[in-house]
Every structure is written in structure tokens, then in C-alpha cells.
Amino acid sequence: MLGPDTRLEFLGIILDSIDMKASLPSDKLQRIRDITKSYCEQQVITKQQLLSLLGHLNFAMHVIPQGRSFISRLLDAASAVDKLHDCVFLDEGCRSDLRFWSLLLAHWNGVTFFYDDLVRSSDSMRFFTDAAPSVDFGGFFQGEWFAGSWPLSISTSSKFSLNPAYHLYHTRDIPSG
Incomplete structure (x- = not known):
């Protein structure tokens, strides 16, 4: 048993x-x-x-x-x-x-890993994006704006609006605490 x-x-x-x-x-x-x-x-x-x-x-x-x-x-x-x-x-x-x-x-x-929706909400991360095929994409991540144009292969474009935010997150100075 x-x-x-x-x-x-x-x-x-x-x-x-x-x-x-x-x-x-x-x-x-x-x-x-x-x-x-x-x-x-x-x-x-x-x-x-x-x-x-x-x-x-x-x-x-x-x-x-x-x-x-x-x-x-x-x-x-x-x-x-x-x-x-x-x-x-x-x-x-x-x-x-x-x-x-x-x-x-x-x-x-x-x-x-199991998701914790309370910790990873866009509000708690201060992370917001928007996109449209006709007007490209942009977003706001923890006080910084980013924007870009769609690549020629639009079928893979869903990941591109996240890449600038990922880059901002991993290149910013993280205060020790």
C-alpha cells in the first residue's frame, strides 16, 4: 500500500x-x-x-x-x-x-514549475503589452517603454513582444535586498 x-x-x-x-x-x-x-x-x-x-x-x-x-x-x-x-x-x-x-x-x-498567478500578474510585474498586425507591437515594463516592428514571418510574432521586456528585465540593475 x-x-x-x-x-x-x-x-x-x-x-x-x-x-x-x-x-x-x-x-x-x-x-x-x-x-x-x-x-x-x-x-x-x-x-x-x-x-x-x-x-x-x-x-x-x-x-x-x-x-x-x-x-x-x-x-x-x-x-x-x-x-x-x-x-x-x-x-x-x-x-x-x-x-x-x-x-x-x-x-x-x-x-x-507551478504558476503562482498572484505573484506573476501583469500588475504585480508592471508589465503590459499590446500588438496589432497593422501597427506593430509595444509595451511597458517596470517604468520603461519598448516598441518594435513585426518580422516578415508573422506566424512567429507572438514571442517578439516579450523579447524586449525579457531583455529589459535581465539587463537592469537589481537592488540587493
């Missing part, structure tokens, strides 16, 4: 209540890495293969929520055909998303 523990596997995800983190078991993480890498450069796969891949990525997103931005094109491609054995064309955008996933999974340690 299993007694109280601070680390347990629940629905295939390891939860650690001391370190406040969730992680994927190493065998599952490696399987998702292998499957994703195997499809990165393929131009045609079946709908069944794509749905299987999306199932693995969906599972990974329970621990890697940042990956949600990089499956919409794959979902669109899967819905473009009716039958499971129909061929799906993976355009450059789909393959780019798969390469992102492959790169992320190759360098990610399999761990994410």
Missing part, C-alpha cells in the same frame, strides 16, 4: 509538491522527442499519423503550455482531409512548427 508522498505520477505526469513542479517521465519525453523529430522534414503524412503526433504534443502541453501557439497550423492541416488514411500535406509553416517542437524538446529538461 502506498502512503503519503510529496512526489507522485498522476495521469502520466509527475507532480512534486515540495519543488512545486510538474514533469514528464523520461521515457514519455523521449518518445515525444523521437516522434516529433521523425516528422520534421516530411511533406506528406496520413491524417492518422498527424492526429497521433498531435495527441503526443497535446499530452506534452500539460507540462509545456507555451507549446500551444505552435500547433494551430497542424490542427488546420489535420482538419483539411476527412479520412484517417488520407494524405495531409505539411507546408513549410507546419514543418516550421514541428522543427520548433523538436528543438524545444531536444533542449528542454522536462520540468515546468
